[in-house]
Amino acid sequence: MKRRSFIRNSSQAGIGLSLLGIYACKETKKKEGEEMSGSEMTSNDVEPFFKLSLAQWSIHKMIREDGVDPYTFAEKAKNWGFTGLEYVSQLYDPELKDAGYSEEAMAAFVEKSNAEAKKYGLENVLIMIDGQGNLAVDDENERNETVDKHKIWVDAAAAMGCHAIRVNLNGSNDPEAWKRNSIDGLTKLCTYAKDKNINVLVENHGGLSSNAALHAEVMKAVDMDNCGTLPDFGNFCIKRKEDSWECDEMYDIYKGVEELMPYAKAVSAKSHNFDAQGNETEIDYVKMLQIVKDHGYNGYIGVEYEGSELSEEAGIMATKDLMLEAAKKLS
Numbered sequence: 249m250k251r252r253s254f255i256r257n258s259s260q261a262g263i264g265l266s267l268l269g270i271y272a273c274k275e276t277k278k279k280e281g282e283e284m285s286g287s288e289m290t291s292n293d294v295e296p297f298f299k300l301s302l303a304q305w306s307i308h309k310m311i312r313e314d315g316v317d318p319y320t321f322a323e324k325a326k327n328w329g330f331t332g333l334e335y336v337s338q339l340y341d342p343e344l345k346d347a348g349y350s351e352e353a354m355a356a357f358v359e360k361s362n363a364e365a366k367k368y369g370l371e372n373v374l375i376m377i378d379g380q381g382n383l384a385v386d387d388e389n390e391r392n393e394t395v396d397k398h399k400i401w402v403d404a405a406a407a408m409g410c411h412a413i414r415v416n417l418n419g420s421n422d423p424e425a426w427k428r429n430s431i432d433g434l435t436k437l438c439t440y441a442k443d444k445n446i447n448v449l450v451e452n453h454g455g456l457s458s459n460a461a462l463h464a465e466v467m468k469a470v471d472m473d474n475c476g477t478l479p480d481f482g483n484f485c486i487k488r489k490e491d492s493w494e495c496d497e498m499y500d501i502y503k504g505v506e507e508l509m510p511y512a513k514a515v516s517a518k519s520h521n522f523d524a525q526g527n528e529t530e531i532d533y534v535k536m537l538q539i540v541k542d543h544g545y546n547g548y549i550g551v552e553y554e555g556s557e558l559s560e561e562a563g564i565m566a567t568k569d570l571m572l573e574a575a576k577k578l579s
Contacts (some may be wrong), residue, residue, distance in 0.1 A: 256310060269416075295573035297541055298419060301325075301332030301373045303552035304339055306564050311339050322364035328564060332373040334514075334550045335378070337401060345379075349400055358407045365408075373548050374449070374478075374514060376414040377401050383433035384419030384426050384456075387411045391419075391429060395436045402441045402448075412447035412513060414478050415465070426456045430466045438475045447513050449478040453506060458484045460504035467511040479508040481531050481550070482518030490518075502535060509543040519567040520555040526570055533574040541578055 302325040310316040318339045325333055337344075340357055349352035365372050379400070398415060405413050415437070420426040430450075438448045450466070452458045467477060484504045485495035517536075521529045540549070549571065553563035563573030 268443050272464070296458045296517075296572055297546050298537075298575070299332060299547060300330050300568065300571070301334050301371075301548040301550040302328065302330040302564065303334045303376070303550040304336040305376070305484075306551060306553045307560050308336070309560055317421050319364055322361075322368045322370050326368035326370060328561070329568065330551070332371045332548045333548070334373050334376045334548075335361065335408075336378070337375055337376045341379070349397075354400055354404055358404050362408055372408040372410045373550070374410050374412040374414055375401055375405050375408070376451075378416065382419040383415060384429040386420050386425060386429060388432075392436070395433060395440070396544045398437055399440055402437070402444050402446050405446050406444040411448070412476075412478075413441070414449045414450050414451050414514070416453050417450050417463075418455060421456065423456060423462060424457075427462060427466055427469070431469045434466065434470050434475055435472070438470065438472045442472070442474050445474075447474045447476055449476050449513055451478040451480050451490070451516065452483045452499075452508065453480070454483060454485060456486065458486045458499050458504070460484070460499055460507040464507045464511065475511075476513035477508040477511040478514040478516060479505045479512050480518050481505065481533075481536050482517040482520070482554075483516075485561060501531065502539065505536060505539050509539060509545065512540075512543070512545060514547065515540055515545065515549045516552050517549050517567060517571055519551075519553050519563065519570070522555075522566050522570070523556055526566060526573070528567075528570060532563070533570050534577050537571070538572045538578055 304321050307316065307321070307324065311318050321335070323332060344353050344357060353552065361372065377398060380397040381390065383391065383393050383394050386395070398413070401413050417430045419429050432449060434450070441448050450457060450463065452463060457463055462479065467475065484499040484501045485497070486499055487497040488494060489496045494573060518531065519528050523529055527533070551564055551567045551571065553560060553561050553567050558566060
């Protein structure tokens, strides 16, 4: 689902292992299979200016590789000290996909997700939608089909008490065509979502959506109250080198977040690797959170760990601790 914005620097491996050791020491203190509580895993009790949510993509390896039930998402988030849940649609495939996203299958997804969120006293924040077509494709019929495919997720988000769905603006690689197609696709989807009290949020998620200035032009042109952005601290690679994950054209990440924040209704705190002091190696979290704060944002910021040097649990907690420490410096 997520596309990494930075290439992992192998020179950070030693530092990552150092951090891993810190968290491993904590993990040896708990019984086999037992989750660590939020109070055990953070020492920073300063009240931040934002609320903490967990992006489900942070545990995609647990789900896809280790066979963890995606419906344990709320339990894990609660144990790790989060209050909000950001679901990822594709992590419930093949269950939903195999059923053709039928009304019955979607109803079961909503019912089970709501039950778990209620059980652990957490708030359903949003659903990140992937694999449902291209909203900025040149072909209008395909674009309309994509809008229709997203409507079932608007309905699901409404039934779950979420405030938004996150969409991708994939399609044309021509800036003017992309902008025109994006405005059309978003306007149609937002018109449907408006009656459901659901916001449609576009993330900078690669391609022209990571050109924040162009992205902001689309927001301004759509000009609907329920159309907004979900700035991600790290997803600003516009173009990658052929047959490589290495970025060929990178948008300035701080300039990008600055340009997207006026339309933001959610924010994603991306992380990959950490140094010995617990700082993200590619993103200055104090600088990023200062930008977010300066725009008066005080809603949920979702932790989205995407690294490989730490376990998903350790990476999630390292990101959360970094966010709280950065917020402390800004208080």
